[in-house]
Amino acid sequence: MNILLRKWTLSDKDSLKALCNAVDRQYLSDRLPSPYTDSDAEWWINMVTEAEGKTGLFRAVMVNGQVVGSISVERKEDVYRIDGELGYMLLTDHWSQGIMTQAVAQISRLAFELLDLQRISAHVFAPNIASAKVLEKNGYEQEATIRKGAIKNGKVYTVLRYGVVR
Template sequence: MLQSNNVVLRRLEAADQAALARLANNKKIWDQLRDYIPFPYSSQHAADFIALTRQEPVPMTFGIEARGCLSGVVGLVGLSDVYRKTAEIGYWIGEPFWNQGLASAAVGLATHHAVQHLGFTRVHAGVFAYNVASMRVLLKNGYVREGIFQKAVFKNEQVWDEHRFAFVK
């Protein structure tokens, strides 16, 4: 469990299934995420995802809890081969919890955990060009925009640029 003033990062539990399904079943959330996250998002999707995260030998996917409520998810994916010291971070906050600083707090905690406890020297994120709020979250946490991958993302039947940000230890 990782904790700051306003959020706790903790392993997802079976008891989170209903809240996870309710929060993730939102097109505004899905519009910011990769397509391997299903939409609509069902209770079964939530159960399957929670079960998958429980199999992680080293926890790298966390529920974001604020005021005792599941409010989103943040996860790290360790890369392999010559990139094995790099992790990709992904995160989302449920709409009822937007504009409360929760994403910034969660990304800060997860990034610190990645470089201080998991041995990564670099954490990066790709952000769709239209997701300015996510870009602000990364910048607040010391990430630097490294570049823009032009026309790299196909989402909602449109081609978008992807902005790449990184935090380097």
């Protein structure tokens, strides 16, 4: 399968809105607005365009010319600026075809090269086995078990911290 990561532009507003309104949010941050509006999409694309290459890399995951997901690495602040936080999401119709495994491989390589990081971190809710597998298949190691680390829809979760070093 041909999986391409490309930068977001304002012409992706509708695709981004469709993605964010359709994605399975069970294990995602509450920072993602719901419902996701035109102005949310416009604000976010402008924000990532400004930050691109400086404080992060933000990419649309493209399969057969369609936006099917989103992936990013964002640089942490202060003394943690040698560390980047990886995040991703994929439309449910495209799960379990190896798409995010390839996307993580591509963005991890790019982030080490372009953001001059020493490590990349990812945080996964313990029941999100598919996400943990994506990381493990890319050489990320489980470094910590954060008990009662997050709350989502009223349920408290153990969070697993994964990391890969340069």
